[in-house]
Each structure stands twice: as C-alpha cells, then as structure tokens.
Amino acid sequence: xxxxxxxxxxAERVVFSDDVDVIVAPGIDGQLGILPRHAPLMTMLExxxxxxxxxxxxxxxxxxxxFLEVRPDRVIVLADAxxxxxxxxxxxxxxxxxRAEEQLSRPxxxxxxAARIQASLRRSMIRLKVVxxxxxxxxxx
Amino acid sequence: MPDIRLIGRxxxxxxxIAKITRAMEMIATSKMRRAQEAGLAGRPYAEKISQxxxxxxxxxxxxxxxxxxxxxxxxxxxxxxITPDRGLxxxxxxxxxxxxxxxxxEQGVPVTITNVGRKGLDFMRxxxxxxxxxxxxxxxxxxxxxxxxxxxxIIDDYSNGVIDAxxxxxxxxxxxxxxxxxxxxILPVKPAVLPQGQSLDYIYEPDxxxxxxxxxxxxxxxxxxxxxxxxxxxEQSARVVAMRNATDNASELIQDLTLVxxxxxxxxxxxxxxDITGGAAALA
Numbered sequence: 507x508x509x510x511x512x513x514x515x516x517a518e519r520v521v522f523s524d525d526v527d528v529i530v531a532p533g534i535d536g537q538l539g540i541l542p543r544h545a546p547l548m549t550m551l552e553x554x555x556x557x558x559x560x561x562x563x564x565x566x567x568x569x570x571x572x573f574l575e576v577r578p579d580r581v582i583v584l585a586d587a588x589x590x591x592x593x594x595x596x597x598x599x600x601x602x603x604x605r606a607e608e609q610l611s612r613p614x615x616x617x618x619x620a621a622r623i624q625a626s627l628r629r630s631m632i633r634l635k636v637v638x639x640x641x642x643x644x645x646x647x
Numbered sequence: 648m649p650d651i652r653l654i655g656r657x658x659x660x661x662x663x664i665a666k667i668t669r670a671m672e673m674i675a676t677s678k679m680r681r682a683q684e685a686g687l688a689g690r691p692y693a694e695k696i697s698q699x700x701x702x703x704x705x706x707x708x709x710x711x712x713x714x715x716x717x718x719x720x721x722x723x724x725x726x727x728x729i730t731p732d733r734g735l736x737x738x739x740x741x742x743x744x745x746x747x748x749x750x751x752x753e754q755g756v757p758v759t760i761t762n763v764g765r766k767g768l769d770f771m772r773x774x775x776x777x778x779x780x781x782x783x784x785x786x787x788x789x790x791x792x793x794x795x796x797x798x799x800x801i802i803d804d805y806s807n808g809v810i811d812a813x814x815x816x817x818x819x820x821x822x823x824x825x826x827x828x829x830x831x832x833i834l835p836v837k838p839a840v841l842p843q844g845q846s847l848d849y850i851y852e853p854d855x856x857x858x859x860x861x862x863x864x865x866x867x868x869x870x871x872x873x874x875x876x877x878x879x880x881x882e883q884s885a886r887v888v889a890m891r892n893a894t895d896n897a898s899e900l901i902q903d904l905t906l907v908x909x910x911x912x913x914x915x916x917x918x919x920x921x922d923i924t925g926g927a928a929a930l931a
Contacts, residue, residue, distance in 0.1 A: 513691065513695075515691045515692040515695060516692060516791075517689050517692045517693075517791045517869050517872055518685070518688060518689055518692075518790065518866070519688040519689070519737060519790055520688065520691055522819075529699075534852060534853060535851060535852050535853060545850060546848060546849045546850065547850045547852065548699065548702075548703075548849040548850070548851050548852070549850075549851070549852035549853075549858070550852065550853070550857065550858060550861055573699065573858070573861070575699055575849075582695050584692060584695055584696055584699070586865075627680065634899055647848070
C-alpha cells in the first residue's frame with residue numbers, strides 16, 4: 507500500500523517525521539482525511555487532535571493551530587505547537603484548564619482578553635482529550 | 648627588590664582568576680552548543696514556511712493581499728537591535744553597536760530602535776536614540792513564545808503605518824571564532840522567488856488571502872526568533888573565545904610571576920648567606 511511522508515514541524519523542533527498511511531487533521535473547515543495521492547492542498551488548522559495511522563497502528567498528536575500543506579509526495583504540518591501523546595504533561599494541562607476556567611467564571615477586567623483565555627482553555631482540553639483517548643485504548647493492546 | 652610575599656599573593660590571585668575563566672569557557676561552550684542545536688532544530692520549519700510563502704506570493708494578485716507585503720515610500724525605519732544581556736564576550740557588543748549606529752547615521756530618515764538585550768540598551772540610551780521598545784532578560788534558552796512580544800511590536804507598527812521598513816540587527820554565527828554583525832531587512836516581507844514550474848496549483852482552505860494573512864505574521868515571528876537564537880549562539884561563542892584568551896593570558900602571567908618570585912627568593916637567600924658569611928668574617 508502506498509504511504510505518504512509526513513513531517514510535523516514547529517518553529518522549535520521537528521515533532522514527527524515518518525511515512526504514514528492515513529492522516530486525519532483538524533482543518534479550519536472541518537476534519538480532513540488525507541490518503542496518499544491527495545490533491546495539492548494548503549489549509550489552516552484548528553487547535554485539535556491530529557491522528558495518524560501507520561501499519562494498522564493509530565496514534566495521535568495535539569496540535570494548536572498552524573498550517574497543513576499537501577504536496578504530491580509529502581504532507582507538511584507547520585504547527586504553532588505540537589506534542590505527541592507521551593510528551594503531554596497531564597498535570598500541567600489540567601492546571602492550565604482549571605486556571606482558564608476560573609478566570610472565565612469571574613467577570614473579566616477590561617484589559618484581559620477573553621478570547622485568549624478561551625484559546626488557552628481549548629488547548630489544554632485538547633491535550634487532555636488526546637491523553638484520555640490513549641488511556642482508554644491502552645488496555646486492549 | 649620586589650616583595651616575595653606580594654608576588655606570591657599575586658600568583659595565587661591570578662591562578663584563581665584562571666580557574667574562573669576556565670569554568671566560564673566551559674559553561675559558554677555548552678550553552679553555545681545548545682543554542683546552535685535550537686537554531687538547527689528550527690530550520691525545517693523555516694525552510695517550509697519560506698517555501699509556502701513563495702508559492703502564495705507567486706499568485707497573480709500577490710502584493711495587494713496583505714499589508715506586510717506592501718512596499719511603501721520609506722519615511723521611517725525601525726531597527727530591531729539584538730545584543731547580549733551580559734558582558735565578558737570580547738568585542739561583540741562593541742561591533743554590534745557600531746554597526747547599528749553607523750546604519751542609523753547613514754539613513755536620511757528617522758530611525759527607531761526596538762532593543763533586545765541590555766548591552767545594546769545601555770548604548771542606545773547613552774547615545775540618545777529613539778527607543779520604541781526594550782526587551783531584556785530573555786535568558787539563554789528563549790522559547791518562541793518569549794520572543795512573540797518583540798515581533799508583535801514591529802508587526803503592529805508596520806501594519807499601522809507608523810514605520811515603513813524594519814531591519815533586524817544581530818550577530819550571525821559563522822563559526823566558533825567568527826561572528827558577523829549583520830543588518831537584514833525583514834519588513835516588507837520579500838518572499839523567495841521560486842524557480843519556474845515549481846509552484847503547485849493548490850487548493851486553499853479557506854482561501855489564499857486568509858492563509859497568507861495567517862502565514863505572514865508567523866514568518867516574521869520565526870525570523871525574529873531565529874535571529875535571537877543566532878545572536879545567543881554568537882554571544883556564547885564570543886564568550887568562549889574571550890574566556891580562552893583570558894585563561895591563556897593568566898597562565899602566561901603566572902609563569903612570568905613565578906620566574907620573578909623564584910629569582911627574588913634566590914636573591915634573598917644569597918643575600919642572607921652573604922650577611923652570615925660577612926658576619927662570621929668580621930668576628931674572626
């Protein structure tokens with residue numbers, strides 16, 4: 507079966523680089539499945555879960571926005587931030603989520619940007635979700 | 648005759664200095680390596696983003712798409728002056744400051760400074776430059792997040808028409824012994840021109856203008872981040888060299904002093920012997 511080369515890079519490092527079979531990405535206009543021989547595409551990404559399948563095994567990464575580019579021979583994800591499941595710091599994500607919720611529950615001072623807190627909340631929720639899913643799957647392995 | 652104890656004290660002091668400079672050299676070496684690695688780790692992102700940008704800008708209606716691409720008549724220039732926070736790195740800040748200062752003098756239009764790093768800030772304040780913003784204490788390992796406020800300032804000023812061109816002044820890391828101060832124009836963005844036939848006919852989601860609007864600020868942020876990493880690698884490598892020289896000079900000094908010390912010691916022994924034999928001869 508044909509495979510595609512997937513590179514996930516952030517400004518700070520290369521997060522992932524391997525040949526894969528299927529990519530499911532959180533595109534700005536909805537979930538996006540990419541198989542080999544996809545047409546050239548350039549899309550923005552929503553913060554969300556990016557799933558990858560290789561040799562029947564599936565794993566996911568948390569990405570918080572960025573771009574996805576499909577070329578004939580490869581797929582490039584330019585992420586603002588991306589983590590593999592095993593890299594996610596659950597305690598930190600939970601703490602960030604709790605803090606964001608607390609800030610949003612109170613009336614906000616003028617200078618604080620509500621959208622930013624919401625974005626931060628969303629990011630930590632995605633991280634937690636990705637980890638949670640992996641935990642549920644693990645016993646079957 | 649020099650005082651023996653005084654010389655002994657100087658030798659010990661110099662030896663201590665040499666220990667410190669040697670330790671500083673080793674610390675700087677490891678920090679330099681880390682900064683270099685961080686710079687290399689970001690390279691794939693940098694290459695990809697320039698490539699994508701080149702594709703987008705090759706579209707027929709390129710320049711009108713985004714304010715950061717528009718060339719304007721240059722009435723006001725901003726320079727992001729990136730310097731170390733700390734000294735003891737040889738002539739690095741002197742050459743950085745000299746380059747930026749002469750650049751400012753060459754321009755026929757007002758120049759504002761967005762300063763990164765304390766060493767440049769001190770200089771710019773002293774010479775009465777127009778400082779738009781200042782950032783210090785980024786540390787030896789800044790993340791992209793730490794550098795975003797810097798890019799924010801220049802992107803906002805450029806989009807609002809406060810400034811018409813932005814330059815980055817930083818020390819490019821050439822090798823451990825060579826750091827080259829360079830002045831690089833980053834705004835307006837000049838996308839790389841792609842060779843004919845290389846650009847692909849993409850499907851854009853949601854549409855090219857949106858993608859470009861999101862991509863351009865990130866491109867600028869990435870360039871600023873990269874320049875800062877490069878500046879850190881340069882700073883540390885300059886420090887390695889400076890500290891190595893200091894250690895060498897100290898060992899040389901210790902050698903010279905030891906010679907003087909031994910001579911003086913010998914001289915005093917000879918003198919004492921002469922005194923004793925002189926005394927004995929007088930008694931006989």
